[in-house]
Amino acid sequence: MYKIIDKKNLASGIVMMKVKAPFVAHKAMPGQFIMLRVCEGGERIPLTIADYDREEGSISIIFQEVGYTTKDLGKLEINDSIRDFAGPLGMPSKLDGFKKVLCVGGGVGIAPLYPQIKYLNEQGADVDVIIGARSADYIILQEEVHNYASHSYIATDDGTLGHKGFVTDVVRELIDKGNKYDLVIAVGPLVMMKAVSQMTKEQGIPTTVSLNPIMIDGTGMCGGCRVTVGGKVYYACVDGPDFDGHQVDFDEAIRRQQIYKKEEQIQHNCRLY
Amino acid sequence: MSLALTRIPVKEQDPQIRKHNFKEVSLGYSLEEAIQEAQRCIQCKNPRCVAGCPVNVYIPRFIAYIAEGQIDEAAQVIKETNNLPAICGRVCPQEEQCEARCILGIKGEPVAVGRLERFAADYTMSKQIQTPTTVAKFNATKIAIVGSGPAGLAAAADLAKLGYEVHIFEAFHEPGGVLVYGIPEFRLPNELVKKEIEELKGLGVEIYTNTIIGKTITIDELIENGYKAVFIGSGAGLPKFMNIPGENLNGVFSANEYLTRINLMKAYDFPNSHTPIKKGQRVAVVGGGNVAMDAARSALRLGAEEVHIVYRRSEEEMPARLEEVHHAKEEGIIFDVLSSPIEVLGEDGWVKGLKCIRMELGESDSSGRRRPIALPNSDFILDVDIVIMAIGTSPNPLITTTTKGLKTHSWGGIIVDDETGATSKDGVYAGGDAVTGAATVIQAMGSGKKAAKAIHEQLLYGEKIRHDSK
Numbered sequence: 001m002y003k004i005i006d007k008k009n010l011a012s013g014i015v016m017m018k019v020k021a022p023f024v025a026h027k028a029m030p031g032q033f034i035m036l037r038v039c040e041g042g043e044r045i046p047l048t049i050a051d052y053d054r055e056e057g058s059i060s061i062i063f064q065e066v067g068y069t070t071k072d073l074g075k076l077e078i079n080d081s082i083r084d085f086a087g088p089l090g091m092p093s094k095l096d097g098f099k100k101v102l103c104v105g106g107g108v109g110i111a112p113l114y115p116q117i118k119y120l121n122e123q124g125a126d127v128d129v130i131i132g133a134r135s136a137d138y139i140i141l142q143e144e145v146h147n148y149a150s151h152s153y154i155a156t157d158d159g160t161l162g163h164k165g166f167v168t169d170v171v172r173e174l175i176d177k178g179n180k181y182d183l184v185i186a187v188g189p190l191v192m193m194k195a196v197s198q199m200t201k202e203q204g205i206p207t208t209v210s211l212n213p214i215m216i217d218g219t220g221m222c223g224g225c226r227v228t229v230g231g232k233v234y235y236a237c238v239d240g241p242d243f244d245g246h247q248v249d250f251d252e253a254i255r256r257q258q259i260y261k262k263e264e265q266i267q268h269n270c271r272l273y
Numbered sequence: 274m275s276l277a278l279t280r281i282p283v284k285e286q287d288p289q290i291r292k293h294n295f296k297e298v299s300l301g302y303s304l305e306e307a308i309q310e311a312q313r314c315i316q317c318k319n320p321r322c323v324a325g326c327p328v329n330v331y332i333p334r335f336i337a338y339i340a341e342g343q344i345d346e347a348a349q350v351i352k353e354t355n356n357l358p359a360i361c362g363r364v365c366p367q368e369e370q371c372e373a374r375c376i377l378g379i380k381g382e383p384v385a386v387g388r389l390e391r392f393a394a395d396y397t398m399s400k401q402i403q404t405p406t407t408v409a410k411f412n413a414t415k416i417a418i419v420g421s422g423p424a425g426l427a428a429a430a431d432l433a434k435l436g437y438e439v440h441i442f443e444a445f446h447e448p449g450g451v452l453v454y455g456i457p458e459f460r461l462p463n464e465l466v467k468k469e470i471e472e473l474k475g476l477g478v479e480i481y482t483n484t485i486i487g488k489t490i491t492i493d494e495l496i497e498n499g500y501k502a503v504f505i506g507s508g509a510g511l512p513k514f515m516n517i518p519g520e521n522l523n524g525v526f527s528a529n530e531y532l533t534r535i536n537l538m539k540a541y542d543f544p545n546s547h548t549p550i551k552k553g554q555r556v557a558v559v560g561g562g563n564v565a566m567d568a569a570r571s572a573l574r575l576g577a578e579e580v581h582i583v584y585r586r587s588e589e590e591m592p593a594r595l596e597e598v599h600h601a602k603e604e605g606i607i608f609d610v611l612s613s614p615i616e617v618l619g620e621d622g623w624v625k626g627l628k629c630i631r632m633e634l635g636e637s638d639s640s641g642r643r644r645p646i647a648l649p650n651s652d653f654i655l656d657v658d659i660v661i662m663a664i665g666t667s668p669n670p671l672i673t674t675t676t677k678g679l680k681t682h683s684w685g686g687i688i689v690d691d692e693t694g695a696t697s698k699d700g701v702y703a704g705g706d707a708v709t710g711a712a713t714v715i716q717a718m719g720s721g722k723k724a725a726k727a728i729h730e731q732l733l734y735g736e737k738i739r740h741d742s743k
Contacts, residue, residue: 023489037446043538043547044446068547084446086483216538216548219444219485220669222530223512226521233521235511238671252521255622259523263549 001081002036005058010140013065014108015074016050022057024087030115031093031210031242034059035218037084038072045069046215048112048187048241049088059087062111062140068267089218090241093185093208095119100126102174102181102205103149104167104196106188107133110141112210113187121148128179129153130170132188136161168195181205186245190254197245207245211236213256228252278381281310283388288603292573295458295541298600299363299388304344307392311339313377314384321374322386327719328355328427332371332386339389348397351390356430357423357469357718359398360452362391363461365715366594398468412436414732417500419486419672422450423714424506424705426473427721428728433476435729440500442484447537450508451706452714454537455529457567459574460597463536487671492679492701502728504694505687505703506721509711510669514662515559519617524551524624528560528568528663535571553659555579557627559614560663561591562711566598568661569606580606581655585613585632585645613645615652617660627655665711676701686710694724695731702728 006018024034033048045067051060065074076082093116101120105113110131120127129149133139135158146152153170154162163170171184184207186196193209200207213236215225220238227236230247234240284300285291291298302310314336322332330351338347351358367373367387375383414437418425421443429439447453452466474480486492486507495503512527514520531550534540538548556572558565561584569580582601584591587610591598602608611632618626631651634643668685680688680697687696687703694702704720706712 023484027489041539041546043549072547084483086444086446086485087488089485089488216530216533217445219488219671220511221509222533223514223527224530226514228521233514233516238511238669255523256521258622259551260549263543263551267544267547267549 001083002085003081004076004078005056007076007078010062012137013074014062014138014140015065016060016062017073017076018053018058018060019082019085020057021059021085021087024059024085025052025054025057028052028059028088029092030095030119031112032088032090033112033212033218033241034061034085034087035089035215036061036073036082036086038069038076039083042072042083043069044084044216044218046089046212046218046237048210048212049115050111051115059085062108064108067264086218090237091239093119093210093242095125096123098123098125098183100128100179100181102128102130102171102179102184104130104171104184104186104188104192105132106167106186106192107138108140109186109188109192109210110145113185114141114144116185117145117148126150128174128181130155130167130174132156132167132170132192134158166195167192168199171196171199175203175205183208184245185209190250190257193245193248194250194254197248197250201246208242209245209248210241211243211248211253212241213253214259227256277313278377280313280382280385281306283385288600288605291459292570292604293576295574297462298459301395302388302392304342304396307339307344307389307396308342310385311336311389314340315376317376321376322371322384325370325372325374327370327715328722330355330371330390335393336384336386336389339393344393344396347393351393354722355718356473357426358390359394359465359469360423360461361715361718362387362389362394364456364713366713368595370715398465412438414438415440415500416728417442417495417503418506419492419503420444420450420506420508420705420707421448421470421480422452422506422508422705422717424508424707424717424721425450425504426470427718428504428506428704428725429478429721430473430476431722431725432728433473433478435725437729439478441478441480442486442490443480443482444485445537446482448480448482450506454533455564455567456714457532457536457571459570460567485671487675492672492676492698496700501700501732503701504721504724504728505672505696505701505707506705506717507669507672507707509666509706510685511667512662513665513667515614515664517614517616519619519624520662522617522619522624523622524553524658525617525660525662526551528558528564528661529666531568531661532564532571535575541571541575550575551659553577553657555581555655555657556659556661557581557583557614557655557657558661558663559583560665561586561593561610562663562665563593563597564711565663566593566601566606568663570601570604572659572661573604573606577659579657581609581657582606583609583612583614583627583629583655585611586642587611587634590634590642609655611645612653613647614660618654624658624660627657627660628652629655666706668707668710672707684710692723693727694720695727700731
């Protein structure tokens, strides 16, 4: 059992939990993920690590209550325990040796980006950050990011905060202004990562995206998380979750994300909240 | 004395009923049936069956006890060398091992050793008799076991009985490895695996779940933290696919994924269990091993109307146990042998069919089996909506890439000394599928026992025995 030592509602339906998991915290690096199971009979889901504190032995996760399991998870409170919590899994992000990096986080995608921004800043990189969301109510980690970013920007679909429109508009603007990035990292919904990657491909800026496909074990055993990158098939859990955004077959990834759409519906109908 | 040439038949669930449930197929012997079957054993002076068993269970002795109705004593004899009899009685390929060597098999049917082993184990388990096992006092030497599948459990049991402080590290949330994620309930109920693991804990073995060796902790860190020896029994790894077009369509799964969803995550009970699964109407399973049979029969139990096994050689070459093939056929699985998939066909991103080509058998290859050769212009389409690939796995790189000085074969398997299971790294041993690639539960257990013995000798006599034996 893994005790929840802190919990905050960051925005409407977006929750931060700090979980006591000393072994995971000891090893965790930016970009890696954990697998958790809320309760007996529960589903195993992957969540990217949003922060880690080696001294405290804790891992922070940030999630949006969208599916059955994340809603279940959201019901737990401080001092409750999560049944299973395993990691750190996947390869750490490759963040060394960059001078100027643009980080683009869409929705809760900013959560896994946060430790990367911190790390890049500690390595002396100049980091610009764009946070995107549907509206101001869904913007999270604005202040935390601000502490480590050279410049931070906000884009909301409805214009309730920052730029009205998509993160890609801001990416375009920053590039047009003459900013020379040697890396762009985009984390968020697949459609957003696809759009950012298309734009940076035209500009020839290396771009990393973090994929979060359906998986069961997270250790390479099930093969459910296979993604096509540059025409080759990879397992996101062991080869990723970071991949070259210019090479990822996003359409396939988007399609594979929908495999259990129908079953999710059944689940919701069976157990009304 | 006249020999009984036929064995006592075992009751099974009716195929028409069992294909709709996940309950065990074989119902096992009753006490009377077991005694009758046991009395068929002629108690050979030089029992060949024992040599046929990878863990050398003293078969005639336990059968003699059953013949006399002393079932608890029989179970105890088995447990001297095999701590998981209820499991082995069910999933060992006895027909290739102990039973293959039974003298009665020459003129008639061999003694049903597997059924008798299962009977003895179940009988004592149902009476909740704790067969007493002598455990030496803790000798304060810690040993780490990586993986709680058959190899790890066997090694752990033997080392615990010798008095070592044994810690098992398991990546999943539940111990048992392939016994719980792979082999379906209708062949091996998870409840039973749990019970046998509980008994193991009774020997003092501690199991740490959710711990991925190579990620959460490395082998080198285990050694730094005072473990005097490490046994790697991490099992099979990454599922193989065929590299044919359409394999990433929605509805194509590895057998590993399909079976894990069903067995470990209980997806057949969705939405009570929270893990979903795709229930196909028409399913094709590619492969001819036990895993393929398990996947096909599971798909049937999930409600598929039609399930095909697609195998590129003929039935004769199928690596699956005869009994499993027989059961699958009884349940109505369709066998498309001498057929090989060449493309998964799709519509709107979902599987629509499986395009295959007919094969014929040519010359024998290195494995001694006749090589399948495609017949030109013989392609045909199977109308299916789910495709399950059960064509094997390649070793998981999580441990081998994070452990200094651990040598592997080019295909990824860990290189070990056949006699001891010792790897190229001091104090580190390995066994089971991580070493051999996909094999059987009992072979994995055998390798775990071998390594346990070698670890004990190494820790007792140190370098000395090594040099003497060289």
